[in-house]
Amino acid sequence: MDDILHFVKSNRRMFLRIGRKLWRALKRRKFQTAAGAGMGAGMGAGMAQGGWGQGGGYAQGGYAQGGGYAQGPVYGAGPDTGTVGGPAPNTEAILGTNNIHAFDDNNVNAQNPQYMELRSRARSEGDKMSKCFDQSKSAYSHGDHARAKQLSEEGNYHKQQMEQLNAQAVEWIYAANNADSPPGTIDVHGLYVKEALAKVDQVVAQAQAQGVPELRIIVGKGIHSRDHESKIRPAVEDLLRKYNIAAHVDPKNRGVLVVNLFGPRGGGSADFTRDMAHSATGDEHECIVM
Numbered sequence: 410m411d412d413i414l415h416f417v418k419s420n421r422r423m424f425l426r427i428g429r430k431l432w433r434a435l436k437r438r439k440f441q442t443a444a445g446a447g448m449g450a451g452m453g454a455g456m457a458q459g460g461w462g463q464g465g466g467y468a469q470g471g472y473a474q475g476g477g478y479a480q481g482p483v484y485g486a487g488p489d490t491g492t493v494g495g496p497a498p499n500t501e502a503i504l505g506t507n508n509i510h511a512f513d514d515n516n517v518n519a520q521n522p523q524y525m526e527l528r529s530r531a532r533s534e535g536d537k538m539s540k541c542f543d544q545s546k547s548a549y550s551h552g553d554h555a556r557a558k559q560l561s562e563e564g565n566y567h568k569q570q571m572e573q574l575n576a577q578a579v580e581w582i583y584a585a586n587n588a589d590s591p592p593g594t595i596d597v598h599g600l601y602v603k604e605a606l607a608k609v610d611q612v613v614a615q616a617q618a619q620g621v622p623e624l625r626i627i628v629g630k631g632i633h634s635r636d637h638e639s640k641i642r643p644a645v646e647d648l649l650r651k652y653n654i655a656a657h658v659d660p661k662n663r664g665v666l667v668v669n670l671f672g673p674r675g676g677g678s679a680d681f682t683r684d685m686a687h688s689a690t691g692d693e694h695e696c697i698v699m
Contacts, residue, residue, distance in 0.1 A: 417445070454610070469682075493612060493616045494591070494592050494624065494625070495590050495592040495622045496595045497583055499588075500584045504588065510589065513589065514690055515599065516597040518585040518587060518598075519598070521581070523581060525575050530574050531571045531574035531578065534568075534574060536563075537564075538567035541560045542564040545564060548560060572618055575601075582598075582599035593611050593616075594625040597627065597628060606641070609641075609645060613670070616670055617670055623669055624667075624668040624670060625665055625668070626666045626667070628667050629641075629664045646666070654668060654670060655669040657669075
C-alpha cells in the first residue's frame, strides 16, 4: 500500500493531466448533447419545447418559478481554438483590418459605434423580453393560458434576438481588446460579468488541458465601474481558492490577475461558470468589467 501511495504522489501531475483531458472530452460531449436537446426545463417548472407547463413558469430562458429569469446560454465562450490566450481567432476578419494598433485603447473600443449599436439593440430586445414574460405571468395568473403562451413565445423570440446581438458584441469587443494580447493572456474589458466568466471558464480549462503553467487575466481596475471596483476579480479569486488554484494580483498592475495553474496549490476543476456567476453580484447585463 505504501508503494502505491508513493507512486501516486510521485506521479500526481501526470494523473492530473490525464484527468483533465478526460474531463475536457466529457465536457465537449455534454455540450454537443445539450446543444441538440435545447435548454431543458427551468427550476422544475415552466414551458418545455414551446409548451405551457403546470407550474406557471418558463424554461426557455423565461420566467422561472419563484421569481427571476432562468439562466440562458453563456455568451462568448466559443470553441477551443488550440491556442491559450492571445488574439481571438479570425481577428482581422472580425475587425475588418490587420492594424492591431488601431485598437490599443480599450476605452476607445468601448465607444466604437458598431459595438455600442449592438449593445443598444440587445438592451432593447431584453426590455421587450422582460415585458412579454411579465405580461405572460400576469395572463396566466388570471386564467388566460392561451394569451400567456403567446406572450411567452414572443418573449422567447426577443430573448433569442438579445442573445444573438450580445454574442456579436462579445465577438467584436473581445477581438478588439485582445488584438495585441500575447499568448497566455486574455483581456475581458468591455464584457458583461456573465460573458467574462464564460471566457475565463473556457481559457482556464483549455490551459489546464494543455499543461500551461500560468495564465494572465486582465480584469480591469474598476475605474469605470459605479463603485470603482472590478466586478470580476473577487469572484474569480474566490473560485480559484475553492478549486485550489493559486492566483495573485500582479504587483505592477492591480488590474491583472495571475493564475498559477500548476503551483503549490495547483489542480482542481476548471468548470467555473456557474459558481462564478453565483459569486458575482449585480446585474450581469449592466455591470461591465472595466
